[in-house]
Each structure stands twice: as structure tokens, then as C-alpha cells.
Amino acid sequence: MKLNKFLTAAISAVLISVILASCTAxxxxxxxxxxxxxxxxxxxxxxxxxxxxxxxxxxFTAVTLDGxxxxxxxxxxxxxxxINIWSTTCGPCIREMPEIAEYAKTLPDNVKLITWxxxxxxxxxxxxxxxxxxxxxxxxxxxxxGDLEKMYFDIMYTPTTLFVDSDGNIVGEALIxxxxxxxxxxxxLINKTLKALGKEEMx
Numbered sequence: 001m002k003l004n005k006f007l008t009a010a011i012s013a014v015l016i017s018v019i020l021a022s023c024t025a026x027x028x029x030x031x032x033x034x035x036x037x038x039x040x041x042x043x044x045x046x047x048x049x050x051x052x053x054x055x056x057x058x059x060f061t062a063v064t065l066d067g068x069x070x071x072x073x074x075x076x077x078x079x080x081x082x083i084n085i086w087s088t089t090c091g092p093c094i095r096e097m098p099e100i101a102e103y104a105k106t107l108p109d110n111v112k113l114i115t116w117x118x119x120x121x122x123x124x125x126x127x128x129x130x131x132x133x134x135x136x137x138x139x140x141x142x143x144x145x146g147d148l149e150k151m152y153f154d155i156m157y158t159p160t161t162l163f164v165d166s167d168g169n170i171v172g173e174a175l176i177x178x179x180x181x182x183x184x185x186x187x188x189l190i191n192k193t194l195k196a197l198g199k200e201e202m203x
Contacts, residue, residue: 048165050197052174055150057083057164062144065120065127070141072168078112079199080171080190083162087118088127090158092178093108094134099182106183108202111190116141116148118158162184163193169195 019154050056052143075081084100086093097115104113120127120142131140141148147168161175171193191201 008093022133048169048171048193050170051172052162052170054154054160054162054170054174055147056167056168056170057147057151060144060148062116062141062148063121063139065117065124065131065140065142068139070114070139070144073149075164075168076166079110079166080112080193081164082111082113082190083164084113084115084188085155085158085160085162086115087129087158088123093159094130096159096182097134097136097176099129101134101138103183103186104136104138110199111194111202114139114141118155135203148194161189163189165193165197 016038056076057072061072064070086097088094100113100115107113115136115138117127117140120140124142127140127142131137157176159176159178163171163175165171172189175185175189187202194201
């Protein structure tokens with residue numbers, strides 16, 4: 001009898017230990033899962049705010065005016081990419097282009113400037129000749145898929161200038177129109193973007 005009682009008590013103790021261990025493991029898994037969700041949510045919350053009302057170009061492949069390709073992955077080459085969106089029929093766009101061309105040459109390695117000509121695909125040669133006469137030698141997008149297609153329908157005015165981080169997120173507000181002091185305005189907005197990303201500002 002005593003042996004049976006002893007065996008029963010021992011088996012019960014083992015079963016209780018197994019159940020408790022199982023509960024502890026489950027709680028640990030739940031805790032890991034909760035921490036993982038909290039970490040993900042925090043990462044999403046920490047993303048820079050897009051106040052432009054324009055779709056961020058996180059995923060796309062574009063054709064460039066010189067026949068090349070530019071994708072959202074290319075944003076990773078800089079902390080900030082400035083995208084000047086224009087058209088060949090926009091007077092203010094054309095007037096500011098020589099200043100944009102000069103300004104682009106002054107930027108540090110961690111800041112890039114590209115343009116996107118909304119109607120450039122309709123007449124490659126004219127667009128090339130126009131940009132050449134205005135002194136711009138950088139990358140110009142003329143069409144693409146994915147988020148670039150969505151952005152096309154979001155653009156209400158030209159010129160529109162966007163400031164994008166290395167993941168393709170638009171940071172802050174869009175610059176609508178051609179500023180009176182372009183270099184000064186661009187530098188101020190680039191520095192605001194760099195500051196929002198925790199990066200060192202341009203001098």
C-alpha cells in the first residue's frame with residue numbers, strides 16, 4: 001500500500017512538473033511573439049512621416065531617358081534622394097532646370113538628385129535635347145511600373161519635388177512649385193529630411 005501511494009505521488013509530481021514546464025514554455029513563446037509584434041509596430045511607428053499625400057516609391061522599375069533602368073533599390077545608394085518631377089510643357093519647370101543642374105553638382109555623396117519627366121516618353125529626342133540645352137546631365141526617369149504608376153496619378157502640379165529616404169519612403173511634405181531661392185530651399189528641406197532620419201545635416 002505504502003509503495004502504491006509512493007508511486008502515485010511520484011507520478012503525480014512528474015505530471016505536475018511536465019504541465020508546469022509546458023505552461024512556462026507557452027508563456028515564453030507568447031512573450032517572444034508579443035515582443036516581436038511590439039518591435040515590428042515600433043519599427044513601423046519610427047518610419048519617417050509622409051505628409052505629401054503622394055504614394056511613396058517603395059517598389060518600382062523605371063526606364064531612364066538614356067535607355068537605362070532605375071529601380072527603388074537604387075535609393076539605397078544615398079541617405080536622401082531628391083526627385084524633381086516636371087514636364088516639357090511646364091514653363092516654371094524649364095526655367096528652374098539650369099539651377100537644378102548646377103545644384104546637383106554641389107551635393108555630397110549621401111544625397112542624390114534625379115528628375116522624372118512625366119511626358120518624356122512621348123518624345124525622347126526632344127526631351128534629351130531640351131535637358132542638354134538646360135545643362136542637366138543626371139538621371140531622368142520617363143516612366144515605370146509599380147509605385148511609380150501610382151505616383152503618376154497622385155501628382156497634381158509640376159514642378160513637384162519629393163525627398164525620399166534610402167528605403168523609398170517620402171519624408172515630410174512635397175515642395176510644390178518653383179521656389180524663388182531654389183538652392184537655399186532645397187538645402188533646408190534636405191537637412192530637415194536628414195535630421196528626421198537621424199543623419200548628419202549638409203553644411
